[in-house]
Amino acid sequence: MDRKSQGISFRLNVPSLQIAQGEKIALIGESGCGKSTLLDILAFISQPSQIGAFRFRPVNTGEPIDVGHFWARRKLNRLGELRKRHIGYVMQTGGLLPYLTVRDNMSLSRNVLGLRDAGVVEQLARELGIARHLDKLPETLSTGERQRVAIGRALAHEPSIVIADEPTASVDPFAAEKIMSLFIGLAEERNITVIVASHAWRHIKRLGLRRLAHHTRRSKDGRTTETVVNG
Amino acid sequence: MRLLKVFRLATRDYAHEWQMSGCFVLALAAVLGPMLVLFGLKFGVVGGMLDQLIEDPANREIRPVGSGRYTAAWLTKLRQRPDVAFVVPRTRSIAATLQLKSDRASRIINAEMIPSDNKDPLLETVRGRANGLKRIVLSRGAAEKLKVEPGDVIDGSLARRFRGRHERVHLPLEVVGIAPARAFSRDGAFVDVLLLEALEDFRDGHAVPALGWSGTEPPAQRTYPGFRLYAHSIYDVPGLERLFREAGIDVRTRSADIELVMKMDRNLSAIYWAIAIIGLIGFSLSLGASLWANVDRKRKELSVLRLVGFRTGDIIWFPMVQAFYTAILGWTLAVVLYRLAAWAINDMLGDQLADGQAVCVLLPEHYLWSLAVTTAAAVLAAALAGMRSARIEPSEGLREI
Incomplete structure (x- = not known):
């Protein structure tokens, strides 16, 4: 993946990366090292500039799907279908819709898939400790509570993968640890693959995540930065 | 969904x-x-x-200026045009007056007689029709001066000098309606063309057998000096105006206002x-x-x-x-x-x-x-x-x- 910004070009190089179903992965690094870019590629949101092979095997089906092929053919709605069925995404700042109640925000991902509620949202809200906020609008909640709602929304449609980009960056360290362990715990129970980006390893060290190795090189003139991720 | x-x-x-x-x-x-x-x-x-x-029929009126010699046949042809709503001949205006008197008022008034018929646009709101020689629709002014109402019978009279003698004839007229004020502002009455012809004949010294008035034989071919004409709509006025001008008939209309x-x-x-x-x-x-x-x-x-x-x-x-x-x-x-x-x-x-x-x-x-x-x-x-x-x-x- 190549990217240019203000005269400096960035390159994210992933020679090989394999993530198993149910694995918990952590991407740790300073901002600007390419964490978010990798997450977007893994969530079928950003198109890699070059693809050797990019395969995704949904749970319970043997056949791997060739994501690289979809990108090459610009089948964006097919990628969208894959994303909405299999992936939950937790944004840095929640990304809740201000005009929907907590319940409706959490139901949104289920709703789009046409899934019945069947108590999943209530159950999740109880486990996340936000059950009493279900009928409130996000603006009345604290930042930490909003992040819990965002985690709830990412899990509500029972995806096989949840991708979280600095899910606790805007929360104080104490609350961050608590939210993170809650999140990982919920994912563990449901055997969901988790990929988390964070700049602070010590918050999540104890949660038993596999840390992806990466190193960042800067060229001598400072004009190109290359990050290589392996794992 | x-x-x-x-x-x-x-x-x-x-x-x-x-x-x-x-x-x-x-x-x-x-x-x-x-x-x-x-x-x-x-x-x-x-x-x-x-x-x-x-709404105002006056805007649809086309009046000939001055007097001409129009025949009944020519007017009938005019009446058959689709853009003409109403046309009746006028007799000489000097002969078209009648002295009116009622039992209720002491005044005798000199009223102008206006030719009319069933489709008169000025009398759209009037129930009674001035058909024949004995029926009359009074103007509002005349009716007020005579203190009469529809249904009353008034006396009309006119005089002539015939063979050196002064003659006056009377005829009873039933008031069948009263025209709205804006139809005619002076003292006047809307009457059948037959009555106007009778008045003109009498003044000219001719006989009017229908009313028992004696005199000489009336001429076989009658011509009229003018007519009352209303176009079908205000939009027909300019066309008719052009038609008359081309025929050498000078007319006055309100086409400029329209x-x-x-x-x-x-x-x-x-x-x-x-x-x-x-x-x-x-x-x-x-x-x-x-x-x-x-x-x-x-x-x-x-x-x-x-x-x-x-x-x-x-x-x-x-x-x-x-x-x-x-x-x-x-x-x-x-x-x-x-x-x-x-x-x-x-x-x-x-x-x-x-x-x-x-x-x-x-x-x-x-x-x-x-x-x-x-x-x-x-x-x-x-x-x-x-x-x-x-x-x-x-x-x-x-x-x-």
Whole structure:
């Protein structure tokens, strides 16, 4: 993946990366090292500039799907279908819709898939400790509570993968640890693959995540930065 | 199904941001309201003038100037034209008078006799018809002076010098109706052409056997010096006028007045449409710009929708649904404003108007048209904004910049 910004070009190089179903992965690094870019590629949101092979095997089906092929053919709605069925995404700042109640925000991902509620949202809200906020609008909640709602929304449609980009960056360290362990715990129970980006390893060290190795090189003139991720 | 969800989400967003939505609605009403008032005034003023022109039969009248020699056959041909509503011959005006006397008043009045028949446009409101030699419709002035009402019988008389002798004849006339004041302002009466011919014959020294008046044999071929003619509508007047001019008959009409009002209608319409089109363009641009900016403002929220799986085609509907609400609510507010303004204007000028006339008027179809045009403009502007929102990639809103 190549990217240019203000005269400096960035390159994210992933020679090989394999993530198993149910694995918990952590991407740790300073901002600007390419964490978010990798997450977007893994969530079928950003198109890699070059693809050797990019395969995704949904749970319970043997056949791997060739994501690289979809990108090459610009089948964006097919990628969208894959994303909405299999992936939950937790944004840095929640990304809740201000005009929907907590319940409706959490139901949104289920709703789009046409899934019945069947108590999943209530159950999740109880486990996340936000059950009493279900009928409130996000603006009345604290930042930490909003992040819990965002985690709830990412899990509500029972995806096989949840991708979280600095899910606790805007929360104080104490609350961050608590939210993170809650999140990982919920994912563990449901055997969901988790990929988390964070700049602070010590918050999540104890949660038993596999840390992806990466190193960042800067060229001598400072004009190109290359990050290589392996794992 | 997904579309319904977008509908619901757009509605929730619109209601949640009621202050912002209220601003859009106000902005629309601020443009549309004055435009409705303007059109109401144009339609009311010009429409009122046109109504007056059309309603007043005087505007359809074509009078020959001076006297000619018209035959009954020529007039019959004229009567058969589709653009002629009414035509009767006139006899010599000096012979067309009658002295009228009633038992109720001591005055004798000299009344002008006006030829008429069943379809007289001046007598549309009068029930009785002055058919035959014994029936008469009095002008309002004459009826008041004679203190008579329909059903009364009055005495008509006229005199002549015949073979050196002074002769006076009387005939009883039944008042079958009283013409409205504006039909004829002087003392007069509408009568059958037969009676006028009889009066003329008597004054010329001829015999009128039907009334038992003696005299010489009347001439075989009668000519008339003039006629009363009404065109079918005011729009037929210019054509008939041209026809008479070409035949060498000088006529007087009110075509200049009609032309003036029609010209005014055209000019006011042109001005109005210029303002309306500029207003509509301005409104569409401002609505389009604000919707466009709105898409920018909502980038993050729209990309969240993309992220949870709404397709690009669904997202286009988001601004369109909201623009639709703005159009409906803005139009409603504009109509309320218009009704208030129209009521105030009509109330203010009410004393100067005839009953049932208004300065500021809109017909139901005008309301519908304005609603249709407003909705179309708003949804079109929103569609452009929607195309823009459809291009939002799900990654765009994920991170705060």
